[in-house]
Amino acid sequence: MIAGKNYAVEGISCFENVSEHHDPVEPYFGPELHAGDLLDGRFAIVETLSRSGMATIYQARDQEQENQIVAVKVPHLRLEADPGFFSRFQREEEIGRKLNHPYILKFVPVERKSRPYIVTEYLRGCTLAHLLEASRTLPEKDALKIASLVCETLQYLHGQGVIHRDLKPGNIMICRDRTIRIMDFGIAAAANSKKITLSGLTATLGTPEYMSPEQVKNERGDERSDIYCLGAVLYEMLTGVVPFQNDNCWMAMNNRVTGDPIAPRKLNPNISPQAEEIVLHAMQRDPADRFQTAAAFKAQLDQPGQVRLTGYCNRLQMPHWRLSFRETPVIAGTLLGVGFLLFQVLAFFALRHFLAK
Secondary structure, X not given: OOOOOOOOOOOOHXXXXXOOXXXXXXXXXXXOOOOOOEEOOXXXXXXXXXXXXXXXXXXXXXXXXXXXXXXXXXXXXXXXOOHHHHHHHHHHHHHHHXXXXXXXXXXXXXXXXXXXXXXXXXXXXXXXXXXXXXXXXXXXXXXXXXXXXXXXXXXXXXXXXXXXOOXXXXXXXXXXXXXXXXXXXXXXXXXXXXXXXXXXXXXXXXXXXXXXXXXXXXXXXXXXXXXXXXXXXXXXXXXXXXXXXXXXXXXXXXXXXXXXXXXXXXXXOOOOHHHHHHHHHHOOOOHHHOOOOHHHHHHHHHOHHHOOOOOHHHOOOOOOOOOOOOOOHHHHHHHHHHHHHHHHHHXXXXXXXXXXX
């Protein structure tokens, strides 16, 4: 972090009067912490903020840091023994503690723990996902500025050799102090790491609505995968819908491999041709055709008036169904597995019927 620099964002209308929002507290019947409990003699639990099917997030006071308010994320007990989940949970903290940027969620180091948990700074505000739920679309100026701030963060991340791999509105926090935070490094990877594995779709590959084509194809992604994901987020901020919107996530993933998204201006005619050009450039299927760096992406976001129009919006290709282990291994593998399972079921009933005679 650069000392003395003010990172508050000015001139973004949607930052005004940002309300504080927490996800619902889902029912949980396992052991949990309660207000007044003291975790490891340091973190005094204040209240439960939110609970998902995987973890509970509490507000707490750090007694070693003058009772500073923090957030404590505790995974459910049944998941602590899951190697895949534990690996993701551990990776999130390891990567988060190494990063130091004003727009990245800050992790609080805890040397000794009685159980797995993560402690971070406590943020007041709401995620970009909640903001879009309330407003559907954002003014173009605001959308481009938010994307520019995320690009600035990506420049830092990629400079540290880290690829986020799961950029989405739910991982971008809009804070009441007029700043942003990028969160959730559970599937982040080093730029020189091996290709992505298939042991669990969203847990290792990303979120289907924002995944890059190379992630769908199980190819080794790089910094340009993050650029595609941010392009998809910008698409949603400007149009109010996710690209390749489809109730069937497998069809949506196939479409992003075989075709282009609907031109943004067809969904929202108020978008400028320059903004549309920026979005479509970031979301090119071939990584070689996208912005090659976050800096190049940010340069156009900051000066959209200087963007050269290529007419690409008039040459978009309609998606088509294609099933192959090379192009769509996730989809093809899943369908093959389902087909094999159905074959086994049918064979079982056929054998049972034969033996009953």
